[in-house]
Amino acid sequence: MNRTLYDLIGLLAAVLFILALKGLSSPKSARRGNLLGALGAFIATVTVFFYADPEYSLPLENLEWILGAIAVGTLIGAPAARKVQMTQMPQMVALFNGVGGGAAALVAIVEYIKLGESAKFAVVLAAVFTVVIGCISFSGSIVTFLKLQEIMTTRPVIFPAGRFVIAATLLSIFIVSGWVINSSGTSPLLILAGLSLLFGILFVLPVGGADVPIIISLLNAFTGLTVAASGYVLNSTLLIVAGTLVGASGTILTRLMAEAMGRSLFGTLFGAFTAKAQASSETGEERPVKSGSPEDVAILLNYARRVVIVPGFGLAVAQAQHTVREMADLLSAKGIEVAYGIHPVAGRMPGHMNVLLAEANVPYEQLVEMDEINPTFPQTDVALVIGANDVVNPAAKTSPGAPIYGMPILDVQQAGNIIFLKRSMRPGFAGIENELLYDPKTTLLFGDAKASLTKVVSALKTL
């Protein structure tokens, strides 16, 4: 295959990627968009086997290694993507993003070793950029994965003099980068990779749980940029276009997400540098709360005319989507009006809860978005909050110091009664005390959301 044809096919793949992103921006065309993207990737990958640079010949050298590695990657990636539960999908995306960043960094390292003394300055610069950002994206994504999987704490991890350590690491990255660019050597590059991996970890550790999706989106954009830079190193237009598209759209998406959550992007990004120990305010004194039995909850629900269910991540974790639908069906059968109030960031990411409830076949028309459901809370007899906390926390409106201050919330405090199904008094993902739990209108039912709901359902059946 000659270079012109190879480049033309690359251009076709790039166009398919643009159409993919365009398609993904609208619900009607989203699935087709994704398939177009997959088609583009497939075409581009197959084509690469039929073109060799002038100084090489076909078939590609190391062909058996290449095909073997693709087979291994497919055998790991495809089953992981197929089997992952929808609740754990955000961390899966984080993990996929991380390995992509790692791949880009490795490509740049190998290419750097091959470049030697004669390389152009711009190419060396692009290689160094790819190594630094790729490594940050890799290690940072691994930490977000550990946070979302709750293998490590979801609270911001802040250690003494943390910001000085981070600043020092960043400074060393700049210094070592200069060293690598000036003197071509493999060991400085590996030191640079190590420092960048460290920075990725330090950068994500102080990020609080609620901000993690924004960080995933940001690291996604980072990986896009590294792919673009490695495209420059490899002189591949396709990689430049695809990487830049992801970098640019990822940046916009990060900003949109931050807006939907009422967060400042700047604050999230530089949280690492400005984070102060604020954990002490969360301990709080023991205050009386009103907890009830499943029967109490059933009675409250049974005599309501309108019930609004506010699902949160706790519901998804307990796999209680199906039980909650059973309860909602039971209430509807008794002539009670039921609706679900969906906060834009319910779950772990914007739109995550819609995916989860759709999986449980909850009727689409019962899912009401925040702006539409909020005016109806004064006419609501019972707001049933299941495994949600931050999205109904009035602190977002009333206490300017709270990390979630400014985030729009569901106004459940205007409902006649509030029922919280919670595992414990532990604060939500963002780690902030919720005043609503102490409200006289509030009844708490402790326990696993699914177990609690099952008991409520059987109590409802006897009423």
Place this chain on the structure above:
Amino acid sequence: MSEAMALLAIFTLAIFVGFEVVSKVSSTLHTPLMSGANAIHGIILVGAIIVASHSDPGLELWLSVIAIVLATINLVGGFIVTDRMLEMFKGKKKQLGEKA
């Protein structure tokens, strides 16, 4: 125009296209869109294959082989997981159609 300038021009134009295509997206689609974009940067697989085909046996080849494995996981896994998410949206629309 030199080759470097041409690549710079492509880069700049791609930034604008990237901004443009996603500027108005409802929050419902943020997660699938991020996931789809995530899959697209798995195309680094192409770069990893090129590098592997130029690698000398030893450290170089090992690093490129690992790069191919990681990139394939990103690419294949990314598109599959995005499709699974979007499949659920489709189910929802069908229900809506039945009710209407």
